[in-house]
Amino acid sequence: xxxxxxxxxxxxxxxxxxxxxxxxxxxxxxxxxxxxxxxxxxxxxxxxxxxxxxxxxxxxxxxxxxxxxxxxxxxxxxxxxxxxxxxxxxxxxxxxxxx
Amino acid sequence: xxxxxxxxxxxxxxxxxxxxxxxxxxxxxxxxxxxxxxxxxxxxxxxxxxxxxxxxxxxxxxxxxxxxxxxxxxxxxxxxxxxxxxxxxxxxxxxxxxxxxxxxxxxxxxxxxxxxxxxxxxxxxxxxxxxxxxxxxxxxxxxxxxxxxxxxxxxxxxxxxxxxxxxxxxxxxxxxxxxxxxxxxxxxxxxxxxxxxxxxxxxxxxxxxxxxxxxxxxxxxxxxxxxxxxxxxxxxxxxxxxxxxxxxxxxxxxxxxxxxxxxxxxxxxxxxxxxxxxxxxxxxxxxxxxxxxxxxxxxxxxxxxxxxxxxxxxxxxxxxxxxxxxxxxxxxxxxxxxxxxxxxxxxxxxxxxxxxxxxxxxxxxxxxxxxxxxxxxxxxxxxxxxxxxxxxxxxxxxxxxxxxxxxxxxxxxxxxxxxxxxxxxxxxxxxxxxxxxxxxxxxxxxxxxxxxxxxxxxxxxxxxxxxxxxxxxxxxxxxxxxxxxxxxxxxxxxxxxxxxxxxxxxxxxxxxxxxxxxxxxxxxxxxxxxxxxxxxxxxxxxxxxxxxxxxxxxxxxxxxxxxxxxxxxxxxxxxxxxxxxxxxxxxxxxxxxxxxxxxxxxxxxxxxxxxxxxxxxxxxxxxxxxxxxxxxxxxxxxxxxxxxxxxxxxxxxxxxxxxxxxxxxxxxxxxxxxxxxxxxxxxxxxxxxxxxxxxxxxxxxxxxxxxxxxxxxxxxxxxxxxxxxxxxxxxxxxxxxxxxxxxxxxxxxxxxxxxxxxxxxxxxxxxxxxxxxxxxxxxxxxxxxxxxxxxxxxxxxxxxxxxxxxxxxxxxxxxxxxxxxxxxxxxxxxxxxxxxxxxxxxxx
Numbered sequence: 001x002x003x004x005x006x007x008x009x010x011x012x013x014x015x016x017x018x019x020x021x022x023x024x025x026x027x028x029x030x031x032x033x034x035x036x037x038x039x040x041x042x043x044x045x046x047x048x049x050x051x052x053x054x055x056x057x058x059x060x061x062x063x064x065x066x067x068x069x070x071x072x073x074x075x076x077x078x079x080x081x082x083x084x085x086x087x088x089x090x091x092x093x094x095x096x097x098x099x
Numbered sequence: 100x101x102x103x104x105x106x107x108x109x110x111x112x113x114x115x116x117x118x119x120x121x122x123x124x125x126x127x128x129x130x131x132x133x134x135x136x137x138x139x140x141x142x143x144x145x146x147x148x149x150x151x152x153x154x155x156x157x158x159x160x161x162x163x164x165x166x167x168x169x170x171x172x173x174x175x176x177x178x179x180x181x182x183x184x185x186x187x188x189x190x191x192x193x194x195x196x197x198x199x200x201x202x203x204x205x206x207x208x209x210x211x212x213x214x215x216x217x218x219x220x221x222x223x224x225x226x227x228x229x230x231x232x233x234x235x236x237x238x239x240x241x242x243x244x245x246x247x248x249x250x251x252x253x254x255x256x257x258x259x260x261x262x263x264x265x266x267x268x269x270x271x272x273x274x275x276x277x278x279x280x281x282x283x284x285x286x287x288x289x290x291x292x293x294x295x296x297x298x299x300x301x302x303x304x305x306x307x308x309x310x311x312x313x314x315x316x317x318x319x320x321x322x323x324x325x326x327x328x329x330x331x332x333x334x335x336x337x338x339x340x341x342x343x344x345x346x347x348x349x350x351x352x353x354x355x356x357x358x359x360x361x362x363x364x365x366x367x368x369x370x371x372x373x374x375x376x377x378x379x380x381x382x383x384x385x386x387x388x389x390x391x392x393x394x395x396x397x398x399x400x401x402x403x404x405x406x407x408x409x410x411x412x413x414x415x416x417x418x419x420x421x422x423x424x425x426x427x428x429x430x431x432x433x434x435x436x437x438x439x440x441x442x443x444x445x446x447x448x449x450x451x452x453x454x455x456x457x458x459x460x461x462x463x464x465x466x467x468x469x470x471x472x473x474x475x476x477x478x479x480x481x482x483x484x485x486x487x488x489x490x491x492x493x494x495x496x497x498x499x500x501x502x503x504x505x506x507x508x509x510x511x512x513x514x515x516x517x518x519x520x521x522x523x524x525x526x527x528x529x530x531x532x533x534x535x536x537x538x539x540x541x542x543x544x545x546x547x548x549x550x551x552x553x554x555x556x557x558x559x560x561x562x563x564x565x566x567x568x569x570x571x572x573x574x575x576x577x578x579x580x581x582x583x584x585x586x587x588x589x590x591x592x593x594x595x596x597x598x599x600x601x602x603x604x605x606x607x608x609x610x611x612x613x614x615x616x617x618x619x620x621x622x623x624x625x626x627x628x629x630x631x632x633x634x635x636x637x638x639x640x641x642x643x644x645x646x647x648x649x650x651x652x653x654x655x656x657x658x659x660x661x662x663x664x665x666x667x668x669x670x671x672x673x674x675x676x677x678x679x680x681x682x683x684x685x686x687x688x689x690x691x692x693x694x695x696x697x698x699x700x701x702x703x704x705x706x707x708x709x710x711x712x713x714x715x716x717x718x719x720x721x722x723x724x725x726x727x728x729x730x731x732x733x734x735x736x737x738x739x740x741x742x743x744x745x746x747x748x749x750x751x752x753x754x755x756x757x758x759x760x761x762x763x764x765x766x767x768x769x770x771x772x773x774x775x776x777x778x779x780x781x782x783x784x785x786x787x788x789x790x791x792x793x794x795x796x797x798x799x800x801x802x803x804x805x806x807x808x809x810x811x812x813x814x815x816x817x818x819x820x821x822x823x824x825x826x827x828x829x830x831x832x833x834x835x836x837x838x839x840x841x842x843x844x845x846x847x848x849x850x851x852x853x854x855x856x857x858x859x860x861x862x863x864x865x866x867x868x869x870x871x872x873x874x875x876x877x878x879x880x881x882x883x884x885x886x887x888x889x890x891x892x893x894x895x896x897x898x899x900x901x902x903x904x905x906x907x908x909x910x911x912x913x914x915x916x917x918x919x920x921x922x923x924x925x926x927x928x929x930x931x932x933x934x935x936x937x938x939x940x941x942x943x
Contacts, residue, residue, distance in 0.1 A: 021923045030919070091919045098917030 006047035013040035027079045027089040031072060038068045110167060113159030114204040118222035120153040120160075120232050121275055121285075124268030128261050135257035142257040143247050146264040150243055153271060154236035161229045168201050168226075168710050200714045200772065201225070203351065207277055216346050220284075223277035223350065226711035227488060231274045231408075231416060234492060238408040238499050239267035241677035245503055246400040248673035249510060253398075259299060263404065266292040270409040274416060278348040279328045282417070286324065286381070289410050290317050296405070297397040309396035316390035320380015320414075327373030331424065334366030342770065350421060355770035357423035364427075371428030374417065375439055382414030384476060385446040388469045392453075395461040395517075399506030402461055406468040407499035412491050415475045419488055422479070426774045431482050432762055434567050439480030444574045446473030451581035455588065459517045460505045463589045467544065468498055470578060474559050477575060483562030484776045485692070485712045490559055492707070493551035493688045497543035500681035504537040507678060508593060511670040519589065525598035530669050534594050536682035541590055543685040545583040546793055548786075554689030557789050558779075565779030576792045583796030584803075591804040695781040708778070715775035 013036050020033025042061040049057025083089050127149030135142025207219035224232070243263065250259055269292060273285025298310025328348070335356040336347030342359070345352035356362050378384065383391040391411065395402055405411065418425055418439065429437035450469035457463045471494050478487030508526060509517050516522035527534040543550035546557060556579065564572035669675070692707035703709075762775065914925070 018923075018927050022920050022927070025920075030923075094919065095917030098915060 003047050003051045006043060006050070010040040010043040010047065013037075013043065025090045025092050027082065027091055028076075030091065031075045031079065034075070035068060035072065038064060038071075110204055111159075111163035113156055114163045114167065114224060115206050116222075117156060117160045117204070117224045117229070117232065117275055118206055118220075120156045120236060121222070121268055121272040123149045123152045123156075124264045124271065128265040128268060131257060131261040131264060135261060140247075142260045143243070146260040147240065147243050147247075149264060150236055150240040150267060153267075154233065154240055157229065157233040157236045160224055161233050164204075164224070164226060164229050165710055167204075203228070205277055216348075218280050218348070219277055220281050221277055222275040224275060225713060226707075227416075227419060227713070228274050230488070230492060230707070230711050231412070232271055234495050235267055235270050235274065235408045238495055238681075239263070239404060241680060242400045242404045242499065242503070245403070245506065245674055245677045246398075248671055249400055249506055250398055255299065259296070259398070262292050262295045262299075263401065266296060266404065267409060270413065273413060276350065276420075278350060279331070279353070280348055282350070282420075283324060283328065286377075286413060286417075287321070289413060290314065290321065293317075293394070293401075293405060293410055296401040297394045299397055299401065303396075306396040309390075309393040313390040313394045316387050317380045320377045320387060323373045323376030323380065324417075327370050327375075327377060330366055330370040330373055331421075334363055334370060338362070351772060353421055354423045354772045357421075357427045358771040358774060362427065367424060367428040371425045372438065374421070374424065375442075378414030378417050378476070379442065380414070381417070382411050382472045382476070383446075383469045384414070384442050384472065385449055388446065388450060391469055392457075392462045392465040395459065395465055399461065399502060399509065402465070403499050403502035403506065406465065406502060408495040411468060411472055412495070415472060415479065415487065415491055418476070418479045419484065419491075422484055423772070423774055425479070426482075429480070431480065432774055437480045439476055440563075440568065440571055441480070443473045443476030443478075443480050444571050446470065447477065447575060447578035448473075448581070451578050451585060454581075454585040458520045460508070460519050460523070460589060460593060461502070461517050463519075463585060464498070464501050464505060467501075467582065467585070470582065471498070471544070471556075474556060474575065474578070477563060477571060478559040481563045481568050481571065482566050482776050483559055483779075485708055485778065486555060486558035486562050488711060489692050489707055490552075490555035492691065493543070493555040493685075496681050496688050497540040497551055497685035500536055500540040500678055500685050501544065503674070503678045503681065504533050504540065507533045507670040507674050510674065511668055519592040521599060523593045523599065524596045525594070527594040530594075532669060532675050533678065536678045537590065537594070539682045540685045541586045543689075545586055545797070546579055546789065548790060549686075549689065551685050551687070551689035553790075554693050554695075557786060558692075558694055558781075560789055561781055561785055562777075562779045564785070566777060576789060579789060580792045580796035580799075583793045584800035587797060587800035588804060591801075595804075694778070695786060698781070712776075713773035715771065715773050 017033045017036030017038075017040060020036065021030050024030055024033065042064045045057040045061045045064070047057075049055060049061075079089055082094065086093070127145050131142035131145045135145065138144060203223045203225040205221065205223045207221035207223075209217050209219045211218040222228075243260070246259070246263065250256060253259060266289060269285045269288030271285070272288065273282050276282035276285060294310050294314040297313050298307045301307040301310065331353055332347035334347070335353050338356045338359060338361060339345040339347050339349060339352035343349075343352050343355060347353070347356075357367060380387045391406075394405060397405070425437070425439060426432055429435055429439060431437050431439075447470050450466045450473060454463045454466035454470070457466065471490070475487045475490050475494075478484070478490065505517065508523065508530065511530065539550065543552040546552045560572055560575045560579070563575055690704075692705050694705060694708075696704050916922075
C-alpha cells in the first residue's frame with residue numbers, strides 16, 4: 001500500500017513536469033520542469049526498489065541524479081548563451097529549426 | 100569372327116611428335132617477324148635453326164618409321180597387319196605373301212567437335228609423309244643457307260626469311276595432314292607466302308603482276324580443292340561414320356571409303372575431277388601452267404624452293420595422298436584412260452617445247468619443272484604411284500641444284516642478269532664448281548645412267564608402258580629426248596661459246612638504271628647483230644629478265660665484296676656448299692629405289708618400295724575410343740591378324756583378272772587404304788631404249804648448238820625468218836601458245852568483266868539497298884522507342900517517385916514548427932499513445 005502512494009506522488013510530479021515543459025515560455029522554467037520529470041522517475045525507481053526488495057532501483061536513481069546534474073549544467077549553459085545573443089530566453093521566439 | 104591376334108608395332112618419340120616439324124617453322128616465322136631485325140643476323144639464324152630442328156625431327160621419324168616397318172616384318176612369316184588410324188584401332192588382316200599394312204602414327208589434337216564431327220590438327224605420318232617431310236626440311240635448309248649470301252643487303256632481308264620459313268612450314272603442315280581441313284590450311288599458307296615471296300621486289304611492276312598472276316591462277320585451282328573436299332565429304336561422311344566412326348574429312352577414312360566398293364561413283368568421279376583441278380593449279384599442269392614461269396620474278400632461292408620440294412609438288416602430293424579417290428574415280432585400276440594421265444602427257448610435251456624459246460635461264464628451268472611435274476602426274480594417272488613419288492624425291496634435288504646454279508651464275512657471273520643470250524656464255528672456266536654441279540644435275544634431269552633422274556623417270560616410263568598405255572609411253576620418251584635437247588641448249592648458251600655481255604666483263608662499271616637502248620626481242624634466233632648489241636641492252640627487254648634490277652642489292656652492288664673484281668668469277672662458299680651437297684644427291688638419290696637392280700641384288704635395295712608405298716592389304720575394323728575436344732590423342736600400335744583376305748594379284752600378267760584392294764570390294768568388316776598398284780618388271784631392252792632416246796636427243800642438240808651458236812651456219816641461222824611454217828611455229832611457242840592472251844583478253848574480258856559489272860550492280864542495288872533499308876528501319880524503331888518507352892514509361896516512373904516524395908514532405912512540413920514546446924508536446928503525446936498501446940497489449 002505504501003508503494004502505491006509513492007507511485008501516485010511520482011505520477012503527479014511527472015504530470016506537473018510535463019505541463020511545465022509544454023506550457024511555460026521561460027527556458028529556465030522548462031529546465032526546472034524537466035528536473036521535476038526526472039525526479040518523478042527517480043522516485044518511481046526507488047519505489048520499485050522498495051517493492052522488490054533489491055537495491056537495483058536505488059542504484060539507478062543515483063545514476064539519474066548524477067546525469068540530471070550534468071544535463072542541467074549543459075541546459076543552463078545553453079540558456080545563458082541564448083540570453084547573451086538574443087537578450088531573451090522566451091522559447092516562443094526560438095523557431096530557427098522550423099522546417 | 101576373324102580371329103584377330105594383336106601384336107605390337109614399334110613406335111617412337113619422333114614418330115609421335117612429327118607435328119613438331121610443322122610447328123617449329125611457324126613459331127620461327129613469328130619470332131623472325133617480331134624480333135628478327137634486332138638479332139645479329141637479322142632473323143636468318145632463326146630460320147636456319149627452325150629448319151634444322153624440323154629436319155632432325157623428320158629424319159628421326161624416318162628412322163623410327165623404318166624400325167616400325169621392320170618390326171612388322173619380324174613378327175611372323177604370315178605378316179601381321181596393323182592399323183591405328185584416326186582415333187580407332189583397326190587390326191589388319193593378311194594372308195599368304197601379301198604384306199601387313201603399317202598403320203600411320205597419328206597424333207591429333209581435336210580443336211573442334213560437334214555432333215560426332217571432329218576437326219583435329221596434328222600429324223598422321225606414314226612413309227609418304229615422312230619422305231616428303233624430310234625432303235622439304237632438307238631442301239629448305241640448304242636454300243636458306245644459299246639465301247644468306249644471295250639476298251644479303253636486301254632491304255627486306257628479315258621479311259624474306261620470315262616468309263620463306265613460313266612457306267616451308269606451310270608445306271610441312273600440309274604433308275602431315277590427318278584431315279582435309281589441315282591439308283587446306285597448309286595449302287593456303289603456301290599460296291599466301293608464295294605470293295609474298297614472288298612479289299618480294301614489288302617495287303617493280305612486273306614482279307607484283309607476276310605475284311598476282313601466280314596467286315590468282317592457283318586460286319582458280321583452289322576453288323577445285325574446296326569443292327572437291329565438299330563433294331568427298333558428302334559422299335564419304337555417312338560411310339565413315341558407320342564403318343570407322345570417323346568423318347568425311349579424315350584422309351584415311353576417305354581412302355578407305357573410295358576403296359570400299361560402296362562409294363557412289365558420281366561422288367568419286369566429280370570429287371576426283373575437282374581435286375585434280377586443284378592439283379592442276381598448284382602443280383602448274385596444262386592449262387594452268389602459265390603462272391610458273393612468271394613466278395621467276397621472285398628471288399632465285401624462292402624459285403628454287405618453290406620448284407623443287409614445295410608448292411608445285413603440293414598438287415602431286417595431294418593426288419598421291421588420296422590416291423584411292425583418283426584410282427576409283429578415274430578407273431585407273433582397270434586401265435581407263437584417265438584425265439590425270441592425259442593432262443600429264445600434254446604438260447610434258449608442251450612445256451618441254453616452250454623451254455626451247457626461252458632466253459631467261461630461270462624460265463628454261465621453270466618450263467623444265469612443269470614438264471617434270473607432267474611426268475609425275477602421268478605416273479599417278481596410269482597407276483605408277485611409287486615411281487611418281489620417287490620422281491618427286493629425286494627431282495627435288497637436281498632441280499633445286501639447277502636453280503641454285505642459275506642463281507650462282509647471275510650472282511657472280513652475269514651481274515644479276517638471267518638472260519642467257521645476252522649476258523652469259525663461256526662461263527665454264529670462270530665458275531668451275533657451278534659448272535660441274537650444273538652438268539651433274541643436268542645429266543640427272545635428263546635421265547642419264549646412273550644419275551638420280553634415270554632411276555625415277557625411267558621407272559615412270561617403264562610402268563606407263565607396262566600398264567598398257569603404249570602411246571603415252573612414247574610421249575614420255577619423246578619428252579625425255581626433248582629434255583635432253585633444251586638442257587643442252589641452256590648449258591651451251593651459259594657455259595660454252597664466247598662470253599657475251601656481262602659474262603665478258605662488260606657493263607660491270609655501269610650504274611644500274613642507266614638509260615639503255617631498248618632491244619626489241621623480235622622474231623628469230625640470235626643473230627650476230629643482237630649478240631653484239633647485247634651488252635648495251637642488258638637491262639632492256641623484259642623486266643623479269645633481270646633478277647635484281649633495283650633495291651638494296653642492285654643499287655649497292657659495290658657493297659658485295661665479290662663485285663669489286665669486275666668480271667665473272669666463282670661464287671662464295673655459302674652459295675657453293677648447298678649446290679655441291681645437292682649435286683651429290685643428284686648423283687646418288689636414285690639409289691634409294693633402283694628397281695632395275697632388284698633382280699640382281701634382291702628386293703632389299705628398293706627402299707622406297709618397302710618403306711614408303713602403303714601396302715594394299717585389307718584391314719579389320721574394330722571398336723574405338725572416342726576422343727573429345729581438347730584431348731591430345733596419341734595412337735601408336737594395335738596390331739592384329741585375320742586370315743581371311745585374298746592377296747593382291749601381282750601385276751604384269753596379261754589378261755589375268757586382278758583382285759584384292761582397289762579391284763574388289765573388301766570383305767565385310769575390313770577396309771583397304773591403298774589400291775594394289777602394279778610394278779613393272781624392268782628389262783634390259785627397255786632401259787637401253789630410253790637411254791638411246793636420251794642419247795639421240797643429246798647428239799641432235801649438241802650438233803645443233805655447235806652449228807648454230809658456234810659456227811653460225813648460214814643454213815640454220817635465220818631459218819625461222821625464211822621458212823613460213825617454222826616461223827609460225829616459233830611465234831606460236833614464243834607467245835606460249837597464246838594462252839596468256841586467251842586468259843587475259845578473252846576469259847578475263849568475257850567472264851570476269853561482266854561478272855564484275857553484275858557484282859557491282861548487285862552491290863549497289865541489292866546489298867546497299869538492304870543495308871540502307873535496315874538502317875532506316877532501325878532508326879525509325881529507335882525514335883519510336885525513345886518517344887514511347889523511354890520518355891513515357893521510364894522517365895514517368897522516375898519523375899513520379901520524386902513527385903510523391905516531395906508531396907509527402909510538404910504534407911509533413913507543418914509539424915516542424917521549430918517551437919520546442921510543441922516538440923515536447925508531440926514527444927509526450929507519442930509517449931502516451933505508446934504507453935496506452937503497451938498497457939492494452941499486456942493486459943489483453
